[in-house]
Amino acid sequence: MGKTTPRTPMPTMIGKYEVIRSLGAGAMGEVFLAHQAAIGREVAIKTILPTVARGEEAEGRFRREAAAAGRLSHPNLVTVFDFDKDGDTLFLVMEYVKGDDLEALVRTRALAHAQFLEVLAQVCDGLEHAHRNGIIHRDIKPANVRVLRDGQRILAKVMDFGIARVEDSSLTATGIVMGTVSYMAPEYIRGGHATAQSDLFAVGVMLYECLTGRKPFAGDNTTTILFKIVSEPPPPIDLGELRGISPRIRAVLDRVLAKDPAARFQTADELAKALRACKDPSWTGTLDEATALISRHQAALAQDDGTVRMAPPPAAPATVAAPAPAGPTAQVAALPAPASPEGHAGRNAVLGALGLAAAGGIAWFTLRPAAAPATPPAPAALAPAGAAPAARPGPEPAGPAPSAKAEAAPAPPPAPARAVPPEPARAEAPRPAESPARRITGLLAADPRQAAAEAKAAVAQDPGNAELQGLYLAALYRGRNAWDFEKALVRAQGAGVTVARMISASAPFKAAMAEESRLQKTNPGAAVLPEEVLRKVLDAL
Numbered sequence: 001m002g003k004t005t006p007r008t009p010m011p012t013m014i015g016k017y018e019v020i021r022s023l024g025a026g027a028m029g030e031v032f033l034a035h036q037a038a039i040g041r042e043v044a045i046k047t048i049l050p051t052v053a054r055g056e057e058a059e060g061r062f063r064r065e066a067a068a069a070g071r072l073s074h075p076n077l078v079t080v081f082d083f084d085k086d087g088d089t090l091f092l093v094m095e096y097v098k099g100d101d102l103e104a105l106v107r108t109r110a111l112a113h114a115q116f117l118e119v120l121a122q123v124c125d126g127l128e129h130a131h132r133n134g135i136i137h138r139d140i141k142p143a144n145v146r147v148l149r150d151g152q153r154i155l156a157k158v159m160d161f162g163i164a165r166v167e168d169s170s171l172t173a174t175g176i177v178m179g180t181v182s183y184m185a186p187e188y189i190r191g192g193h194a195t196a197q198s199d200l201f202a203v204g205v206m207l208y209e210c211l212t213g214r215k216p217f218a219g220d221n222t223t224t225i226l227f228k229i230v231s232e233p234p235p236p237i238d239l240g241e242l243r244g245i246s247p248r249i250r251a252v253l254d255r256v257l258a259k260d261p262a263a264r265f266q267t268a269d270e271l272a273k274a275l276r277a278c279k280d281p282s283w284t285g286t287l288d289e290a291t292a293l294i295s296r297h298q299a300a301l302a303q304d305d306g307t308v309r310m311a312p313p314p315a316a317p318a319t320v321a322a323p324a325p326a327g328p329t330a331q332v333a334a335l336p337a338p339a340s341p342e343g344h345a346g347r348n349a350v351l352g353a354l355g356l357a358a359a360g361g362i363a364w365f366t367l368r369p370a371a372a373p374a375t376p377p378a379p380a381a382l383a384p385a386g387a388a389p390a391a392r393p394g395p396e397p398a399g400p401a402p403s404a405k406a407e408a409a410p411a412p413p414p415a416p417a418r419a420v421p422p423e424p425a426r427a428e429a430p431r432p433a434e435s436p437a438r439r440i441t442g443l444l445a446a447d448p449r450q451a452a453a454e455a456k457a458a459v460a461q462d463p464g465n466a467e468l469q470g471l472y473l474a475a476l477y478r479g480r481n482a483w484d485f486e487k488a489l490v491r492a493q494g495a496g497v498t499v500a501r502m503i504s505a506s507a508p509f510k511a512a513m514a515e516e517s518r519l520q521k522t523n524p525g526a527a528v529l530p531e532e533v534l535r536k537v538l539d540a541l
């Protein structure tokens with residue numbers, strides 16, 4: 001975050017290193033420029049506040065993580081030289097990188113778009129090396145990227161591998177630094193587990209920021225930001241903001257910011273290639289102009305790598321970063337396998353439905369500092385591949401309403417042709433043989449209102465089908481608290497969803513409702529539908 005206020009008087013020595021000056025302070029401690037006399041080189045030393053690394057266990061963890069980071073050697077990663085202790089202060093010695101934080105460069109709009117893309121591609125090069133060595137960064141953000149410029153040449157280096165997540169007074173109540181929260185991947189928020197794809201999501205957030213100067217998931221408190229990450233597409237990018245890059249950037253953004261990690265780029269290398277392909281210097285016009293140009297070469301593009309598809313006019317409105325709804329298979333697979341066709345089918349369907357419905361709403365309840373999760377990650381069914389994006393409470397519509405994508409799309413200016421969302425699966429019409437459950441599952445994320453309408457009809461046709469009941473419930477619940485869920489239950493019950501009555505009548509659910517009413521008195525808007533309650537409700541069924 002590039003904080004620059006030192007917390008403590010500057011030491012003259014740290015271990016065997018002579019301190020030259022402070023480079024800035026972060027959440028965990030301060031960073032100093034220092035001199036290593038024995039070899040005559042300058043180094044950066046990151047001190048870790050004693051309050052942050054309290055106890056042998058924390059110290060051991062820091063040591064292990066520093067050792068793991070120290071084994072990485074790549075031009076796009078800041079090299080870790082040493083890790084030691086001076087008095088009660090732990091410190092990390094690393095390569096000193098002149099230049100600027102990417103955060104400052106984004107703030108000042110100091111680079112051209114194509115240069116930002118090159119920076120991010122190099123970040124991916126570094127990440128690829130780390131991922132291949134089994135190390136996930138978990139805190140990728142602009143403040144952790146240093147950028148050196150030498151004329152037209154650019155060198156980006158990723159800092160702070162594996163040494164970032166701990167609690168101290170400057171952290172929020174959830175144990176996560178505000179600045180960092182904006183870069184957390186949906187699956188990390190839901191399950192507390194970061195993977196290589198989570199690092200790539202963070203690169204996607206940086207990409208959006210580099211292109212627009214704004215964060216894709218903004219809010220004035222942690223909860224809002226987390227909720228948006230899990231449930232909402234980022235605001236569409238104003239096309240006029242983009243210059244000098246290929247329209248393929250739409251496809252890259254869509255894919256890298258997909259809520260479902262499986263829908264993202266699978267390796268950092270793949271993302272690096274996609275980013276570099278977008279910074280073709282021949283693209284000098286706005287994205288709209290470039291899109292028009294591309295449309296004239298539609299046939300050639302169709303044989304390209306499949307990331308951009310031009311629609312025949314009139315095309316669907318462009319969405320720069322609409323959520324990637326999980327495909328039917330992914331969401332169906334999120335339901336636990338029934339132990340017996342009849343016995344647990346209803347429970348399982350409801351479990352899946354609750355997961356789909358509540359993944360956004362309960363996101364912050366499942367937050368844990370990554371270093372020490374207080375509870376195990378949510379099961380697959382509670383952390384579905386694609387959270388339903390429409391989280392605003394509201395009554396079931398009489399008929400189909402604009403899809404989530406359409407809501408997110410900018411008012412399309414007249415343009416000769418425009419790119420449609422890139423993933424072929426999304427553009428395809430449903431297959432004729434698709435079962436109602438599959439179709440509704442596929443619709444849940446993209447168009448929950450339509451999903452509700454279709455599920456209602458399907459339940460009426462097949463009243464005993466627990467899966468359809470669960471899906472109908474999932475489609476109805478677009479709120480984020482027990483009260484909204486209660487409304488969905490009442491509506492579902494009226495339409496013949498028998499499990500809705502069982503849930504309403506269950507003691508844990510009643511307790512959640514009572515607790516929420518109590519909380520609302522002191523904290524209007526408070527929501528009570530934590531994962532624990534869902535589990536208890538389901539256990540009671």
Ligand SMILES: Nc1ncnc2c1ncn2[C@@H]1O[C@H](COP(=O)(O)OP(=O)(O)OP(=O)(O)O)[C@@H](O)[C@H]1O
Nearest residue numbers: 001002023024025026027028031044095096097143
């Ligand atoms: N190896 C380095 N070379 C040069 N400058 C560095 C190096 N490491 C950190 N800095 C700079 O020191 C300052 C503080 O870094 P620090 O990592 O503590 O901050 P941060 O990333 O903003 O904080 P945090 O991630 O802990 O919230 C930043 O401006 C950062 O760019």
